[in-house]
Amino acid sequence: xxxxxxxxxxxxxxxxxxxxxxxxxxxxxxxxxxxxxxxxxxxxxxxxxxxxxxxxxxxxxxxxxxxxxxxxxxxxxxxxxxxxxxxxxxxxxxxxxxxxxxxxxxxxxxxxxxxxxxxxxxxxxxxxxxxxxxxxxxxxxxxxxxxxxxxxxxxxxxxxxxxxxxxxxxxxxxxxxxxxxxxxxxxxxxxxxxxxxxxxxxxxxxxxxxxxxxxxxxxxxxxxxxxxxxxxxxxxxxxxxxxxxxxxxxxxxxxxxxxxxxxxxxxxxxxxxxxxxxxxxxxxxxxxxxxxxxxxxxxxxxxxxxxxxxxxxxxxxxxxxxxxxxxxxxxxxxxxxxxxxxxxxxx
Numbered sequence: 001x002x003x004x005x006x007x008x009x010x011x012x013x014x015x016x017x018x019x020x021x022x023x024x025x026x027x028x029x030x031x032x033x034x035x036x037x038x039x040x041x042x043x044x045x046x047x048x049x050x051x052x053x054x055x056x057x058x059x060x061x062x063x064x065x066x067x068x069x070x071x072x073x074x075x076x077x078x079x080x081x082x083x084x085x086x087x088x089x090x091x092x093x094x095x096x097x098x099x100x101x102x103x104x105x106x107x108x109x110x111x112x113x114x115x116x117x118x119x120x121x122x123x124x125x126x127x128x129x130x131x132x133x134x135x136x137x138x139x140x141x142x143x144x145x146x147x148x149x150x151x152x153x154x155x156x157x158x159x160x161x162x163x164x165x166x167x168x169x170x171x172x173x174x175x176x177x178x179x180x181x182x183x184x185x186x187x188x189x190x191x192x193x194x195x196x197x198x199x200x201x202x203x204x205x206x207x208x209x210x211x212x213x214x215x216x217x218x219x220x221x222x223x224x225x226x227x228x229x230x231x232x233x234x235x236x237x238x239x240x241x242x243x244x245x246x247x248x249x250x251x252x253x254x255x256x257x258x259x260x261x262x263x264x265x266x267x268x269x270x271x272x273x274x275x276x277x278x279x280x281x282x283x284x285x286x287x288x289x290x291x292x293x294x295x296x297x298x299x300x301x302x303x304x305x306x307x308x309x310x311x312x313x314x315x316x317x318x319x320x321x322x323x324x325x326x327x328x329x330x331x332x333x334x335x336x337x338x339x340x341x342x343x344x345x346x347x
Contacts, residue, residue: 054085060099062092064212066229077299092209095185104132108283118187125336126185138279140324147229149248162265180223193342230313
């Protein structure tokens with residue numbers, strides 16, 4: 001495979017980094033956000049305020065995975081801000097491209113939004129003919145959060161470490177033959193492929209329609225291994241249904257401090273996380289984008305939201321629309337290098 005480039009999510013951290021505000025400046029900013037959220041925003045036709053009906057939030061993966069969980073937490077808070085229901089529309093398949101294409105083709109009126117994970121910036125390197133343009137067809141609203149990725153196995157494998165898993169595969173190659181992921185082109189797929197290359201293993205990738213179905217298959221023993229977010233895997237690990245072998249990070253998590261990092265497991269190059277970002281179709285009126293951004297920033301600033309996500313191994317990020325656009329532009333070439341090195345192809 002040659003040299004492997006370690007992915008370090010510095011770009012999204014820079015995009016979400018904010019300078020702390022104090023005193024009168026902070027109070028002034030808070031009042032401005034409150035006024036923006038309270039002020040009526042009118043549609044392009046100028047005839048009625050926005051929103052006057054429910055808003056569809058497309059999650060391009062099946063229910064139960066990290067993107068779905070983040071979408072439901074954010075959707076609830078946005079519903080409270082706008083006084084209109086944000087309805088989660090799970091459209092899984094093809095590494096998130098089916099739901100993403102649906103969002104790209106939706107009317108640009110603020111009534112259809114997309115919550116996209118890291119696969120959004122990976123897929124252009126995996127699928128040669130996407131039915132949308134990742135940069136041109138979406139209006140950025142905000143980065144939302146980032147979740148740490150766990151390597152987990154079915155307990156029947158009988159291993160407690162990455163090294164133990166590698167040894168087990170090499171000792172019983174006819175028994176441990178595959179790994180599952182939330183779909184082709186997802187960060188979990190790419191992480192699995194990089195692990196295969198680094199460990200010199202032969203494992204068949206089994207794509208599912210999201211993290212939920214992947215975890216269901218892993219718990220049932222249909223696949224022996226999967227990479228998924230701590231957000232989605234943690235309950236099953238704590239219940240003893242799955243065994244967490246490593247966290248794909250440079251440091252351990254306070255949420256699961258007993259789980260070693262991939263570096264501790266002998267694979268320091270295997271570092272990744274799943275980031276989530278909110279978009280609208282290109283052409284959505286800027287005043288609607290501004291209000292959606294303000295409401296999202298307000299939701300992410302709530303202590304309850306931060307604590308809820310932190311307890312599940314997920315970090316709140318937040319960003320301006322401009323910073324999210326820069327993040328997308330910078331991440332696509334990075335993942336293109338990794339996809340080429342891991343020789344990831346459409347399934």
